[in-house]
Amino acid sequence: MTSLWLDEAAPFAASRPLPARTDVAIVGGGIAGVSVALHLARAGLHAAVLERGTIGCRATGRNDGQLLLGLGEHYHRVHGQFGAERARLLWDFLRENHEALRAELAGRGIACDLQTRGGLRLAETEHEWTELREAAALLASEGKPHELVPAGALGRRLPAAAGFHGALFLPGEAIVEPVAMVRGLAATAVRSGAVVAEHAEVAAIDGEAGEFTLRLADGRRLAAALVVHCTSALARELDGSGLLARTVFPFRGQVLASAPLPDAVAAKFPPCAMSSNFCYEYFRVHRGRLLIGGKRWSVPGEEVGILDDGAQNPQVTQNLLAYVREHFPDLRGTAFPRVWTGIMAGTPDGLPLLGALPGRAGTYVLGAFNGYGLSFAFLGGRCLAEMLVEGRSTHPAVALFAPRRCTAE
Ligand SMILES: Cc1cc2nc3c(=O)[nH]c(=O)nc-3n(C[C@H](O)[C@H](O)[C@H](O)COP(=O)(O)OP(=O)(O)OC[C@H]3O[C@@H](n4cnc5c(N)ncnc54)[C@H](O)[C@@H]3O)c2cc1C
Numbered sequence: 001m002t003s004l005w006l007d008e009a010a011p012f013a014a015s016r017p018l019p020a021r022t023d024v025a026i027v028g029g030g031i032a033g034v035s036v037a038l039h040l041a042r043a044g045l046h047a048a049v050l051e052r053g054t055i056g057c058r059a060t061g062r063n064d065g066q067l068l069l070g071l072g073e074h075y076h077r078v079h080g081q082f083g084a085e086r087a088r089l090l091w092d093f094l095r096e097n098h099e100a101l102r103a104e105l106a107g108r109g110i111a112c113d114l115q116t117r118g119g120l121r122l123a124e125t126e127h128e129w130t131e132l133r134e135a136a137a138l139l140a141s142e143g144k145p146h147e148l149v150p151a152g153a154l155g156r157r158l159p160a161a162a163g164f165h166g167a168l169f170l171p172g173e174a175i176v177e178p179v180a181m182v183r184g185l186a187a188t189a190v191r192s193g194a195v196v197a198e199h200a201e202v203a204a205i206d207g208e209a210g211e212f213t214l215r216l217a218d219g220r221r222l223a224a225a226l227v228v229h230c231t232s233a234l235a236r237e238l239d240g241s242g243l244l245a246r247t248v249f250p251f252r253g254q255v256l257a258s259a260p261l262p263d264a265v266a267a268k269f270p271p272c273a274m275s276s277n278f279c280y281e282y283f284r285v286h287r288g289r290l291l292i293g294g295k296r297w298s299v300p301g302e303e304v305g306i307l308d309d310g311a312q313n314p315q316v317t318q319n320l321l322a323y324v325r326e327h328f329p330d331l332r333g334t335a336f337p338r339v340w341t342g343i344m345a346g347t348p349d350g351l352p353l354l355g356a357l358p359g360r361a362g363t364y365v366l367g368a369f370n371g372y373g374l375s376f377a378f379l380g381g382r383c384l385a386e387m388l389v390e391g392r393s394t395h396p397a398v399a400l401f402a403p404r405r406c407t408a409e
Pocket residue numbers: 027028029030031032033050051052053054055056057058059060061062063064065066067068200201202203230231232234235252253254255282293341342343344366367368369370371372373374375376
């Protein structure tokens with residue numbers, strides 16, 4: 001079953017035929033590939049996106065549409081994992097990504113139901129509430145906007161909820177309709193001079209920097225000076241450096257969408273990003289339906305290593321429905337007729353890949369967002385474009401994402 005977003009969104013109408021040659025060939029037309037193309041075109045380079053299916057047809061069109069801070073982690077955990085300085089860089093990168101993306105969407109009039117009403121991180125247990133307070137203390141010490149919502153005050157923020165132990169509200173988070181967003185960005189890229197080709201599956205990449213040849217599955221060819229891999233975990237074999245195959249692993253997420261809720265029930269959910277259990281479960285309302293995902297941790301194997309987004313895991317569905325019954329009493333008995341899955345890409349350290357692929361000159365990657373690409377890729381695309389145009393990105397966070405970190409054994 002396909003996602004609600006892919007069913008609802010208008011087709012991408014600005015697809016252009018491939019030229020024989022381009023400066024930069026970008027493989028993959030999700031949020032990563034489209035963002036790179038847009039920024040390269042603006043900088044005056046000839047960029048061509050080659051997308052196997054339609055724009056946004058894979059993870060970008062199958063997610064929950066939440067623009068989050070902290071790559072989904074509570075802030076004290078980001079500090080714990082990366083240290084204070086890198087945690088601040090990472091948080092600021094994501095905040096800047098949201099600001100730049102919002103400005104782009106507003107500036108180009110891209111209609112994608114962007115709602116900038118923040119995000120609620122709900123505590124599933126008393127322990128998580130303790131952790132949320134730790135996160136809040138750190139955010140306060142760094143002057144980052146947030147608000148702690150004790151359990152007794154949750155009824156005002158999220159009247160539909162039961163059984164949560166409090167929440168952390170982050171005003172900088174947002175929700176969006178992801179397919180309309182990425183197709184709007186792709187149309188903007190085309191207007192800026194990029195070529196965006198759908199139904200253009202890359203089968204192999206031959207040659208070397210300055211003289212690559214991309215061979216398409218249907219026999220077409222494209223010559224390019226540089227290549228950017230934006231295929232998430234879906235075409236790791238195309239990377240001649242071998243780094244993507246060695247480092248990036250796929251995992252599958254699953255989302256359920258309810259039948260339209262009565263207005264009075266839908267109104268009990270605020271129009272914002274919501275999650276609990278350290279962001280493992282996430283939900284939001286879209287046009288009167290509840291969209292909820294997560295629970296992959298609750299099944300054997302945690303859906304890691306799976307590349308099939310044409311199938312679903314019935315046990316994940318059952319466990320998500322149990323979560324709905326537990327936390328949203330008004331929805332007991334509500335049907336969830338639509339279920340879909342999407343493939344995300346992970347790295348061992350949980351950080352994305354942005355930059356040159358070591359060992360294969362002229363090739364680059366933007367991807368492996370560990371489940372948070374909407375929250376990262378727009379600014380990521382700008383930084384990568386700077387690298388290609390200027391030779392380096394001046395953004396202080398990009399060293400965190402350098403693919404060469406994955407070569408140190
Ligand atoms: C269930 C779920 C919920 C999520 N929720 C959120 C969320 O709320 N917030 C958030 O920030 N992120 C979320 N994510 C993650 C987010 O969707 C991804 O991180 C992001 O969309 C990845 O974008 P991408 O462009 O790297 O990959 P994709 O969107 O997967 O794009 C890769 C593209 O490459 C194309 N491709 C593959 N092979 C080839 C080839 N050989 N030739 C040409 N093209 C090829 C594919 O067709 C595809 O379109 C979620 C993901 C899932 C699955």
